[in-house]
Amino acid sequence: MTEADLESHRSDVTGELREDVRAGLTAAQKWLPPKWFYDADGSELFEEITALPEYYPTRCEREVLAARAGDIAQLTGAHTLVELGSGSSEKTRLLLDALTGHGTLESFVPLDVSESALAEATEAIAADYPKLEVRGVVGDFTRHLGLLPGGRPRVVAFLGGTIGNFLPEDRTTFLRSVREVLDEGEWLLLGTDLVKDRETLERAYDDAAGVTAAFNRNVLRVINTRLGADFDLDAFEHVSHWDSENEWIEMRLRARRALTVEIPGAELQVRFAEGEHIRTEISAKFRPGGVEAELKAAGFGLERWWTDSQQRFGVSLARSVRG
Template structure:
C-alpha cells in the first residue's frame, strides 16, 4: 500500500444511490427521518470533532478516561495482532489503545474504517507517521455493509467506540452486533463504548450546546442532501432540537420546520411538504444500563470479560469475547 492509498468501498455513484434510497424512504414516511450516517461528509466530520471538545459533551472525555486507565489491560487480555476501529474519525482515542498494544508487543496491524475518505486519509497519514513499523490499512466504507472486507490477522480486536452503537434502533442494534460476531472467529474480541442513562438535563445539553455546534452538525445532513441530490432545503427554515425520550431511554436529534414549506429533491424524484412544527428525526442516541448491555452482547454471540466506567459512572466500556 502506498503512503496514502486507501481501500475504498464507497464510490460517488454508490453513495448517491444509497442516499437516494434513504431520502425516498425516510422523507415519505409519516414520521420523517434520515439516517445519522449522512452527517459525515468532510464538513460533518470536522463538526463532530469540534463537538467532542465542547464542555457539554462529556462522552468523549469519559471514554478517554477509561481507555487511559485500561489500554494496557485490554492489550494483555486480548493479545490482539490486529486492531480494527469502526467509525474511526480522527482516531485520537485509538492512540491510547495503540500505545498500550504496542507496549504489550503483539500488535502488527491497525485497520481504521470510516465513511469519510478525507477524514480517514488524514488520520492514516498521521498514524503512519507516529507509529513507524505498524501496518496501517485504511478502509473507506460503511460498517453496516463492509465488515466482511476488513483485512488483518487473528486474533483481532474490533473497537466500536464513542457510544455510536446507540445510533441503531434496538432491532438493528442486534443485527449489527451479530454481523460483527459473524466476521470474527471464536475467541476474538469486541471493545464497545456505551453512554449510560443519567440525568436528562445533562443528556439534552450534550446534544444542544450553547455555542450551536451540534445544531450546525445536525443541519449538515440537509447540506449533504442539497449537494448530492440537488435539493433546495433552506437551512434557515429548520431548527435544531434535542429531545429525551424517557420511555425508550434515548436522545432524539430533530430538525423542526419553522413554517409551512415544500422542498424539491430532483435527485430523488420527489417533492416533500412540511407543516410548520413538523420535524425530521435525524438521530437517536440510546443510553444504556450495564445489565442491558451484557444481555444484548450475550444474545448476539459475545461474553463480557471486562466492564469499566469512568469515575463518575457516565460512560461504560465493555470488552467482550466471541463465543460459539
C-alpha cells in the same frame, strides 16, 4: 502512505444515501440516519462538540481508555485493530500505543463513511506509526464488515456510544453481524453511554454555543452536496429531548415554515409543513445489565466492564464465543 491504503466503496455509500433519503423523507414521520452527518464539515463539527463543556461522553470514554488500554492489549494480544466509524481516530491512539507497546499489533483498519475524514486520519496515523500497516476502508459499517482485512486475532473497536444510534432491533442485528465476521475468540470493544439525569443528557445534545445545532443541520448539507438537493439549512431548527420511556435522546430538525425541497439525485420532491420534524438521531443510553444481555444474545461473552470515575460511560470488552 499510498493511495492503495485507502479502499473506497464510495459508489455503494452514495447509493445507500439515496435509498435512505427516499425511504426516510417519504415516511409518515420523516427520518434520516445519523451516519450522514459525517462529511468533512460534519466530522469537524463533531470534533468541536467533543470539546464542549456540556458534552461529557468523549472525555469519560477517553478516561477509561487511558486507564485500561494496557489491560486491553494484554488480554487481546491483537494483531489487528479495526475501528468502526473511526472519524479522527484520536481516542484510538491510546489503543494503538498500548497494542504496539505490547508488541503484537501489525495493522490498523479504520472504517468510516466519510472519505475525507478517513483519508486525513489514516495519513496522520501512518506517519506516526511507521511500522504499522494502515488500511482505511471507506464504507458503511452496517454493510461492509465483510470487507475488513487484517490478521487474526482482531479486536473491533466501536466507540463513542455510537451503538446507541441504532433502534433496539437494528442494534441486535448489527451486533450479530459483527459476531458473524469474527472468529471464535476474537474481540469487541464497545463504548456505551449510561443512563443518567435528564438535565445532563439534554445539555449534552443542545449546547449553548449552537455547535450541535449546526452539526444536526449538516445532514441537509450532505444531501445538497451528494444528491443535488436545495435544502435551505436556515429553514430548519435543531430540537432535542430525552425520551424517558425508551431511555434515549432524540434529535430532530423542525421546519420553521412550509417549504418544498427538490432532491434530483433521489428523483424526489419533498414537502414540509410548518413545524414538521425530521428525526435525525436517537442516542440510546444503557444500563450495565442491559449491555451484557445484548452482547450475550449476539454471541459475545463479557470479559471486562469499566466505567469512568463518575460512572457516566461504560466500556466493555467482550469475546466472541462458540455459537
